[in-house]
Amino acid sequence: MERLITKLALRDDLTAKERDRLVALVSRVREFAPGDEIVREEIPVEHSSIILQGLSCRQKVLRDGRRQITAFHIPGDFCDLHSFMLKRMEHTVLAMTACRVALVPHERLVQVTNEEPHLTRMLWISTLIDAAIHREWIISMGRRSTFARLAHLFCELFVRLRTVGLTKGLEYSLPVTQSDLSDAMGISLVHTNRTLAALRQRGLVTFANRTVNIHDWAALQRAAGFDPTYLHLERQPR
Amino acid sequence: MERLITKLALRDDLTAKERDRLVALVSRVREFAPGDEIVREEIPVEHSSIILQGLSCRQKVLRDGRRQITAFHIPGDFCDLHSFMLKRMEHTVLAMTACRVALVPHERLVQVTNEEPHLTRMLWISTLIDAAIHREWIISMGRRSTFARLAHLFCELFVRLRTVGLTKGLEYSLPVTQSDLSDAMGISLVHTNRTLAALRQRGLVTFANRTVNIHDWAALQRAAGFDPTYLHLERQPR
């Protein structure tokens, strides 16, 4: 929870009361094993989930079996806050590692949004940033080379993980397979493998042993066309 | 404004007072010519925009000149409600036709969100649906053939326009060029042209004279893998 609060507080101050209300949202904590579905497509839910520990992703499997990952959720992410209002989920949220997840009953969210307008706006913002990340992915998939696209993802995750204290220097853990990366980038596994090799050879970044190691942060950003503005990490009173 | 209210009311009832407050949000109405920037990237704004008439898009131009369209905004869309909280915009909103736009000062939005929690949730929902549309685009760009991708776009726009009464039968006006479609789908102009020809030849849909004509709605949906659930058009009390 500390991480969620840290993230929200980046954008505007939270009062002690607001922090308390956030903490009180949680009804219980659940553990998921790698591969478990945290939220299953189609099944209406009565609570939203905050990732406390572990990595999860939002994905959709098409009828022909192809899979697309639309987002990664890291600790501190309110990963399906939107299910609070859009009960029917079109996607599955999948635990990629062991995950510890805080469950927030929707009726508590209704209460909080009735009583705490400022906190409501702060939560709203976090969903708006999710949308901004989606737009950046669309740009990546549409108009960036696979090389730049992968570089951009590594940049995005680096910045997001750093905000919640999950990087060490220029290194961070990204416990996914190359196949997962492929499904996030919309390319084939073979091509992912070759593009990773190219990123490595150019001395930008290495992805090995489920760890991302950035060799040249400035060059990586340049190659990716990465501009962190869209993550809205600066203070912006609401 | 009627269209915005229609759309919101699809999901849950709005009281007369809430409708009035929505209408009272608007400070003035501006007209834009085709090609005008309704919202310019980087420039902090003090109001949000509701499209009353005309077609606009959200786009980003990369340093190398390539362009990606991330969304189309149709009449009734609160096209940059998120700027209310994320002042710095990373994208430009461009008028593709002559547009009539209602301007909503951010301070009125703060007031409304302070005083009308239910209406706030309804507005929040509309941004969540924008995000759901983004995710569907990511899926399209990542894992659907260009054929299915274009088909999917035509399905999406058909359903969205129909909700605000802007279709006639299986036909609707889509005043964009093939080049615009290319920049939305992340493919080249030539390839767009050929894919449109294929859609036409297979008897699914024709795009000509800036008009989309659906020949076989069932087959088009099937080819696109289109499932309108993500647009959340059913009633869902909040």
Add this chain to the structure above:
DNA sequence: CGGACTGTTGAGAAATTTCAATGTTGGTGG
């Protein structure tokens, strides 16, 4: 009538996928 914008077509080049084989690693049971 001419020019600007848009749409169409052909053909070679480049990116990406698919298929298929091989290498590597880490865990497990004997």
Add this chain to the structure above:
DNA sequence: CCACCAACATTGAAATTTCTCAACAGTCCG
């Protein structure tokens, strides 16, 4: 401790998709 298995990563090569370049046609409008 080791053989073996499963999952993951790597590589080569042909097939396919998509892009780029380039030319030309159609339309609208001043």
